[in-house]
Amino acid sequence: MKPTRVKEPTVLVIFGATGDLTRRKLMPALFDLFRQQLLPKLIRVIGFSRRPLSQSAFREMMKKAVSPKEGWDGFAKILHYHQGTFEDSSGYKKLAARIGKADRDWKGCINALFYLATPPTFYKQILEHLASSGLMEACSPQEGWTRILVEKPFGKDLASAQKLDRKLGELFREEQIFRIDHFLGKETIQNIMAFRFGNPIFEPIWNRTYVERVEVRLLETLGIEGRGAFYDGIGALRDVGQNHLLQMVALTAMEPPASFEPEAVRNERVKVFQSIRCIEPSDVGRYTVRGQHSGYTDEEGVSSRSHTETYFRIKFFINNTRWEDVPFFLESGKRLDRDLTEVSVFFHEIAHHLFPHQPKQFEQNILRLRIQPDEAISLRLLVKRPGIAMQLDPQELRFDYRSSFEERFVEAYEKVLLDCIAGDQTIFARSDGIEASWEFITKIIHGWQKDGAPLHVYEPGSSGPKAKDTLA
Ligand code: BG6
Numbered sequence: 009m010k011p012t013r014v015k016e017p018t019v020l021v022i023f024g025a026t027g028d029l030t031r032r033k034l035m036p037a038l039f040d041l042f043r044q045q046l047l048p049k050l051i052r053v054i055g056f057s058r059r060p061l062s063q064s065a066f067r068e069m070m071k072k073a074v075s076p077k078e079g080w081d082g083f084a085k086i087l088h089y090h091q092g093t094f095e096d097s098s099g100y101k102k103l104a105a106r107i108g109k110a111d112r113d114w115k116g117c118i119n120a121l122f123y124l125a126t127p128p129t130f131y132k133q134i135l136e137h138l139a140s141s142g143l144m145e146a147c148s149p150q151e152g153w154t155r156i157l158v159e160k161p162f163g164k165d166l167a168s169a170q171k172l173d174r175k176l177g178e179l180f181r182e183e184q185i186f187r188i189d190h191f192l193g194k195e196t197i198q199n200i201m202a203f204r205f206g207n208p209i210f211e212p213i214w215n216r217t218y219v220e221r222v223e224v225r226l227l228e229t230l231g232i233e234g235r236g237a238f239y240d241g242i243g244a245l246r247d248v249g250q251n252h253l254l255q256m257v258a259l260t261a262m263e264p265p266a267s268f269e270p271e272a273v274r275n276e277r278v279k280v281f282q283s284i285r286c287i288e289p290s291d292v293g294r295y296t297v298r299g300q301h302s303g304y305t306d307e308e309g310v311s312s313r314s315h316t317e318t319y320f321r322i323k324f325f326i327n328n329t330r331w332e333d334v335p336f337f338l339e340s341g342k343r344l345d346r347d348l349t350e351v352s353v354f355f356h357e358i359a360h361h362l363f364p365h366q367p368k369q370f371e372q373n374i375l376r377l378r379i380q381p382d383e384a385i386s387l388r389l390l391v392k393r394p395g396i397a398m399q400l401d402p403q404e405l406r407f408d409y410r411s412s413f414e415e416r417f418v419e420a421y422e423k424v425l426l427d428c429i430a431g432d433q434t435i436f437a438r439s440d441g442i443e444a445s446w447e448f449i450t451k452i453i454h455g456w457q458k459d460g461a462p463l464h465v466y467e468p469g470s471s472g473p474k475a476k477d478t479l480a
Pocket of ligand 1: 247
């Protein structure tokens, strides 16, 4: 089913238009949406950045970011460049005049969407200028809307996330604020809810009585890919733990929402974060393992004495009736031996061993929701091996996404942009959820800062520091 195309004229302003995120994710997503005729019929995409660039130089730069290029000329016509510095109000005033002109050209009231794709250090300035220049005001209360899209990282810890949220709350209404976690836009992440709440056979066993433990992993072979200056002050836990991994936990552990309305779904996700039992800084040695791959400190932009983690494994619990005492594990790392993003649910072993030749190490049924790279759902079962003897063997029941459907996958950023244009906040993070997740993560970071858990060095291409095996 094709989503309804927004009819009202719309302007999308991207702050940080010459940056990495715009080139790698936003332009390809916008171009694809354009080619599928899913963007509003009347739309202008305005790139706002410091660099002095002509319109055509900007278009050429963006063209390099997409492939294939068929249909580019039509798309290029909606692309515009606006030079301005984030700290100087004149750039915003000129932008307001430009958007006002679009109002007049299109003889109507336009919608305006502002995307913060800059380093977070610029957020405060941009937000204040957006508010003071009147750019965030719709042309009338009845017509047109203005929205703001905020990229992660949403703060560096609990205090800075609260500060950013206070700033947003002072300037904008909650329904205008779209806090992005692009993982929630991924097909296979959305499928976690479809799988859990569309198939009633799993609900009775989705709890502490049947589940022994849950593992949520995001393992990457890539390193920091030239992002040293950003990553070194952040580390793996803030980069993907506070957001992507915890959102996967939320979808796996949440209660069924009363409806598929955005607030009903967001309420249940947030309740999971609020039920996580925090790990006190003094306990990080017991519940966490952190590592840094060798060679990390030689990367450009990274301090030679850096203590930033590129790997972590964390064991924690969720305090509620469904999950009390079931360990959840979060694991992620750069430069590991494989690419894998997955939620694995391990069920309790059988209570009574009936078969003499049952392989002990494979006794658990394991349900794997593979997010990437090979999107699938599989269930490990024991079956009888052909032969005279009653010998059991582990095999997999498997559903493979790509071979089961012909439709193309919608890229996460396409979904993020379209849902924001449609005003649907389901896949966006909410401030109370962000606060609860930062509370959990900040305590761990404090424990690490006090050297509560050693920083283990691991070899690139390995499965991570050996110490991770002690955290079971
Ligand atoms: C980003 C992180 O948010 O997510 C990266 O900053 C990480 O470090 C990436 O590699 C993973 O997302 P995806 O969609 O590329 O799997």
